[in-house]
Amino acid sequence: MSRQIAPYGSWASPITSDLIVAETISLAEPCITGGSLYWIEMRPREAGRHVVVRRDRDQRVHEVTPPQMSARTRVHEYGGGSYLAAEGAVYFSNDDDCRLYVVEGSQPARALTSEGDIRYADFVMDQQRGRLVSVIEDHRAGARHPENLLAEVPLEGGPPRPLAQGCDFYSNPRVSPDGRHLSWLEWNHPDMPWDACELMVARISDYGSLVQPRHIAGGRGPNGEGESIFQPQWSPDGVLHFVSDRTGWWNLYRWKDGRAEALCAMEAEFGAPQWVFGLSTYAFAEDGAIICAVTSGGKWSLGRIWPGGALERFDLPFTHISSVAAEAGTAYCIAGGPDAPAALVSIDSGGGAWQTIRRSTGVEVDAGYISRPESIEFPTEGGVKAHALFYPPANRDFTAGQGDLPPLVVHIHGGPTSAARSAMSLSVQYLTSRGIAVADVNYGGSTGYGREYRKRLDGRWGVVDVDDCCNAARYLVEAGHVDAGCLAIAGGSAGGYTTLSALVFRDVFHAGASRYGVSDAETLATDTHKFESRYLDRLIGPYPAEKDLYRRRSPIHFVERLSCPVIFFQGLDDRIVPPDQAEKMFEALKKRGVPVAYVAFEGEQHGFRRAENIKRTLDGEFYFYSRIFGFEPAEDTEPVEIWNL
16 A cells, blocks of 8 residues: 655644543563562553552452552662562552552551651561661651661561661662571762662671671772662672673672672663663573673663573563563563563573563554664764664655655653663554654763763763764754754653753754753752752763853853753652752743744642643644654643743
8 A cells, every 4th residue: 555645743643642441551570489479560541540459379469459559669769679478468658648558468568667758768678686787768867868777667566676777878688598588779969879879798697687787899989980780789699799880881790708709790781870760681590501691782681691600591572671570481571572562571581582571551552653773873072983873764554755854852851870671662663654754862871881881971960861862953953853943851860950951052953842850950960859959060070160160051040042942840749859940941932922832730749640740741842843844743631831832
């Protein structure tokens, strides 16, 4: 059948916002214990509720958390590590009141902790002593920044009791198989855990206290160089394993005979930035092998490392893998590919055969509407290369006129210490199936390319990332892939900052979309939550010593340089990037006569979780582009008020 000729942007697509939000969830933290598989589902259709789900050996699936509860923690604001399945029970943090609860069998949820402004995350069972060991964040003092520490919570319930404190942050408490030792990570301002953190081990006394704590790996060396540790974990035979970037790459190690022994040294990454608790890139198989996820060149793969150290990769169709767990003969992970959204899958750790357990979306999209990404490497400032995933328009029913070129949206991931994912994103396909090209940029500072690439952003946030995004657009224009007159840039959080900086300090893009983005770096340094309150020391410079530099890097102070249209989306309960960051920018642009729109959402925090707000953002951004670039959408879309247009 011949395809209809229509302008880019005006193609009819079956990938609608209603379809996306109606049947899409997020999956996280699979865990296998007692023969049952557990995981977390974030459900936009249930106001973003986080549900612990269990699948038993007979394949029956049950919801563990009660309907009125959400298994989410707000430690570090980003959360993660919100539940633990152990000894036939599920322990979880409830989002509404931040208390710890336990569900045992068919019994109703029982509170373990009392009401009070204490948050819990990343807990582990200490069965010998009848307690959980947990990271806690204590807000009771009412100070700007809470106290973070490791504490015990008795299984019969009661107030938490401190075990380790004094550092700014803690994570990953893990009890050794014999119950005699506890390992954990700790770090202090101004470091983030991917800059430098320390792996500690202490003996657990007969009374449950920690004695003789000792440093194993990580931290800062005599010359100030940092070492980041990720996912310390005890093997079944009691050997402590961990991921370290001491060579410049996050590789796997084990602590044996008083030294760190590399298991599979290579220029690839076995770790990821610890933005949330509960991350896992490896797990132990019963045959002595380690099932592990590894990324190189922007793509993840899954394999196993035998005791001798060789890595054997499985032949799988996935390019993004996270949340690895394992039991006898089977590995579990969250995995996705260029034409497959993320799903919880099981993999035969002997032969690599795989099965889908739970898809993140029920949407079935014909391959004719799917844009498969091309990995591109392009030149940028300083004579180096940067990376991106390029998604050309794709729709089996439509083509554009001869000589026409599509608009481009340069998408910027958050973080900024993070990375673009190669698994299929329906929000990307929403655009590409309508005739909009997308470039998902892994600018300098992104992860997955080693520590040196990650450190490109040190002191140069708002410069390196902006240059790389501008050069990605220029590269695609020069290659003849996109329309030089229809270039947009979009991102959320730190990606919103890069968006606004590119629009203010460069003259490449013609429109922008900022989702809960930073416009005032100084305000972010003085008014954000504890976890990120010193993050900008490394990305920009120490505050207030570099106050002038903060001002020079803040788009809000240079609104007069911005003359192209911008749309802002903002959650009004955002503690990480407060709403006034968007509101001040919006009011300034409106006053100057620049086309601008502002869409605010009651009850949303940092990132949108409610189905109706995700839908409004998808449709609103596309409607905005249609008005700015002058194409007519095929479907009726709820309009957004655009001032000065």
